[in-house]
Amino acid sequence: MIAVADPVSILITGTPAGKWFLYGLLYTLFVGIMGVRFIVKYRHNRYQVVRTLSVIFFQTAFAFIIPQILTILQKPYIDFKNIWPLDYSFFFSYKIQEYLNNGTFGFFMLGWGLALMLIGVPLFTYFFGKRWYCSWVCGCGGLAETAGDPFRQLSNKSLKAWKFERISIYSVLIFAILMTLATLYSFFTEQNSVLGIDTYKIQSFYGFLVGSILAGVIGTGFYPVMGNRVWCRFFCPLAAYLGIVQRYKSRFRITTNGGQCISCGNCSTYCEMGIDVRAYAQKGQNIVRASCVGCGICAAVCPRGVLKLENADPNSRIKTNPVLTGNLNNQ
Ligand code: SF4
Numbered sequence: 155m156i157a158v159a160d161p162v163s164i165l166i167t168g169t170p171a172g173k174w175f176l177y178g179l180l181y182t183l184f185v186g187i188m189g190v191r192f193i194v195k196y197r198h199n200r201y202q203v204v205r206t207l208s209v210i211f212f213q214t215a216f217a218f219i220i221p222q223i224l225t226i227l228q229k230p231y232i233d234f235k236n237i238w239p240l241d242y243s244f245f246f247s248y249k250i251q252e253y254l255n256n257g258t259f260g261f262f263m264l265g266w267g268l269a270l271m272l273i274g275v276p277l278f279t280y281f282f283g284k285r286w287y288c289s290w291v292c293g294c295g296g297l298a299e300t301a302g303d304p305f306r307q308l309s310n311k312s313l314k315a316w317k318f319e320r321i322s323i324y325s326v327l328i329f330a331i332l333m334t335l336a337t338l339y340s341f342f343t344e345q346n347s348v349l350g351i352d353t354y355k356i357q358s359f360y361g362f363l364v365g366s367i368l369a370g371v372i373g374t375g376f377y378p379v380m381g382n383r384v385w386c387r388f389f390c391p392l393a394a395y396l397g398i399v400q401r402y403k404s405r406f407r408i409t410t411n412g413g414q415c416i417s418c419g420n421c422s423t424y425c426e427m428g429i430d431v432r433a434y435a436q437k438g439q440n441i442v443r444a445s446c447v448g449c450g451i452c453a454a455v456c457p458r459g460v461l462k463l464e465n466a467d468p469n470s471r472i473k474t475n476p477v478l479t480g481n482l483n484n485q
């Protein structure tokens with residue numbers, strides 16, 4: 155199978171393909187082909203068309219072509235759009251050593267990763283919500299929005315799922331933080347263990363559980379069972395980080411014109427994050443939820459034009475219909 159990718163690999167890198175080249179090629183082709191299908195389906199919606207072109211571009215250029223070019227130049231392989239803690243190995247000793255061994259370029263890589271994590275995420279999320287990453291840039295989001303589109307209505311809308319989501323996603327974030335602290339401790343002290351636990355074993359366990367099982371097997375393999383955003387909704391630690399900023403300090407919200415809503419429920423059915431959009435629309439209440447990835451499908455499928463994705467004044471975050479009370483934004 156790997157040999158099938160040889161002609162493309164030789165064209166780009168001048169060398170035969172390896173298994174990771176084949177993986178990257180298939181992933182990129184999948185996003186591209188299913189992305190075109192998605193664009194045709196939503197061709198009358200500019201937001202959906204531009205957003206899909208964006209994820210295809212970031213997957214093709216940033217996740218596939220640029221890393222290959224860096225390999226040809228004998229530079230470290232890097233996906234410049236990957237951000238810690240999604241990029242959980244960013245602080246691993248061999249990576250830090252790689253940055254230090256690569257002079258100016260290595261320092262740039264280190265600085266770029268830190269700047270994205272510490273400045274880029276809060277700043278862009280403040281202005282645009284987590285959609286700037288989850289629905290426009292991320293490779294996992296790119297696959298979910300294109301190849302996963304036929305499954306978006308399968309997301310679980312129950313209260314139980316929402317409660318599980320809050321526990322699971324923040325648990326993975328805490329695990330990522332603890333694993334990274336152990337990694338940095340080992341790097342700076344040159345001790346192989348923390349509190350008697352082998353740091354390498356913590357990293358391996360994280361890689362197996364989160365990287366392989368939750369992100370790979372369940373996160374992608376279970377699209378036809380649990381919907382297309384299983385990973386993003388329940389487990390992605392970067393989505394958790396972006397979500398905290400979006401919930402408490404962001405200009406992004408979905409505004410609703412409650413008077414126009416006919417309660418058809420299309421928005422709730424097609425929300426891939428399992429948000430009961432209709433309940434907000436019926437109350438004429440703005441949607442400010444940590445989990446919303448700003449895919450805009452709720453607005454696209456609404457027959458009455460009730461929903462609008464906006465970046466507005468953070469002080470007008472919660473609008474409540476004076477007749478109907480109740481504050482769903484506390485969820
Ligand atoms: S609320 Fe709308 S924009 Fe947000 S995730 Fe659900 S469908 Fe997408």
Ligand code: SF4
Pocket residue numbers: 414415416417418419420421422431432435452455456457458459460461
């Ligand atoms: S799709 Fe539009 S009209 Fe239908 S329930 Fe949602 S907001 Fe109301």
